[in-house]
Amino acid sequence: MxxxxxxxxxxxxxxxxxxxxxxxxxxxxxxxxxxxxxxxxxxxxxxxxxxxxxxxxxxxxxxxxxxxxxxxxxxxxxxxxxxxxxxxxxxxxxxxxxxxxxxxxxxxxxxxxxxxxxxxxxxxxxxxxxxxxxxxxxxxxxxxxxxxxxxxxxxxxxxxxxxxxxxxxxxxxxxxxxxxELEPAGDNVTAGPPPGPPWRVGWMGAIRCRKSLAILTDLAARRPDLVDVRMHGRPAYSEFDDFDAEVAGLPNVSFGGSYSAADLPRLYGDVHFAWAIDFMEEGLNSSWLLPNRLYEASRHGAVPIALAGVQTGRYLADHGFGIRLESAADLESALEALAPARYRALRAEVAARPRQAFVAGVEDCRRLVAAVSSEEAPAAASCATFAQSRKPAAKGAFPSEHIPGEAV
Structure with a gap:
């Protein structure tokens, strides 16, 4: 066709x-x-x-x-x-x-x-x-x-x-x-870095959020003992005053440039956590999207960090893994309180999710083409929360039950 x-x-x-x-x-x-x-x-x-x-x-x-x-x-x-x-x-x-x-x-x-x-x-x-x-x-x-x-x-x-x-x-x-992933693949997940500070936080993909950059670089500047920030992807330079200068001044902040899909196991295998928070259109699109990095990180074993009151945090809560923060300001206290044993448990929760939760294969491709070419209304793709998400949502932020800074 x-x-x-x-x-x-x-x-x-x-x-x-x-x-x-x-x-x-x-x-x-x-x-x-x-x-x-x-x-x-x-x-x-x-x-x-x-x-x-x-x-x-x-x-x-x-x-x-x-x-x-x-x-x-x-x-x-x-x-x-x-x-x-x-x-x-x-x-x-x-x-x-x-x-x-x-x-x-x-x-x-x-x-x-x-x-x-x-x-x-x-x-x-x-x-x-x-x-x-x-x-x-x-x-x-x-x-x-x-x-x-x-x-x-x-x-x-x-x-x-x-x-x-x-x-x-x-x-x-x-x-x-x-x-x-169109061909059968193995686990494709490395053991990751040893658990313990400084915790490595990876920010991959479309780097376009000025507020996220400020939060991560500020914490890195104040707490080199606690966090190491590693960025890879395509910066939207129009969103920053001087992106290159902001990431060049700290030894525990690095930018590795663009990457291909073949690099994902290595990049996510090199970090403990994946930054899945976005403020570019805070309260609007940033609160509603499910970003690529959520699936990429989880597929390769890194633990996603998201805000509890947005769709990404809602996804993590529905699927039972990841860290959900009340606000990005809780990142420092959440990492301070994190023991190696708890991190290993968080990583095990990610690994326990079925591969198809994060990966599209040939059957997904066939369903897509069938959907775009069919005269009949297509069935929804396989998202566990899609049916309940069609129900009217409460006003304000998405509902969540959590303790601020708690790793869920």
């Missing part, structure tokens, strides 16, 4: 992972998208990639202009949509271009909206925010499926704010940000 996949960034590793899933599930994708890097790839995971131009982090007007321009000239993409029964769009800007291209090509392909973040611009009450939500509602009214990576996106945004399930009858599908 041919599938046209419109994306926000051709150079995003997560896009490559989704392309691999689509191929493994039986689809033949062609990828069309913007890019954040200077050069555009010509292929992604062996399939053709069509460059729609460069956009930039944090420059919403520029991204909107590029989206509008590509929507206006979308007829040039007609040949890429020929014979494709499914068009899939990752993010709202990609959805706008995808729908314009579908309309100009006279295509009757199914339209799938893949939403993995809710930008703060979508949540305000100003003119721009209202206009963005109206545009999204109009586009979703033409779509056949909404895919999300966290049930809280439905609970906190799509159902109450956009009328999904009430005014819009669009089916929904949950696809978690799990690690993709």
């Amino acid at each position: 041919k599938l046209a996949y419109f994306v926000h960034d051709l150079t995003d590793p997560a896009v490559a992972r989704r392309v691999r899933m689509l191929k493994a599930g039986g689809a033949e994708p062609v990828v069309l998208g913007f890019r954040r890097e200077a050069a555009a790839p010509t292929t992604i995971e062996g399939v053709p990639a069509v460059d729609l131009g460069r956009t930039h982090d944090g420059r919403m007007l520029q991204r909107a202009a590029m989206t509008g321009l590509n929507a206006l000239i979308a007829a040039r993409l007609r040949r890429h949509l020929k014979d494709a029964p499914v068009i899939m769009a990752r993010t709202l800007e990609a959805l706008a271009v995808a729908e314009a291209a579908r309309r100009m090509a006279g295509s009757e392909a199914r339209l799938v909206y893949e939403c993995l973040d809710i930008h703060r611009l979508m949540l305000g009450e100003g003119v721009k925010s209202r206009a963005m939500r109206a545009a999204e509602r109009a586009l979703m009214a033409r779509a056949d499926l909404l895919m999300v990576s966290s049930p809280a996106f439905l609970e906190r945004y799509f159902e109450p704010r956009q009328g999904v399930g009430r005014d819009l009858g669009i089916p929904t599908y949950l696809i978690e940000n799990k690690i993709l």
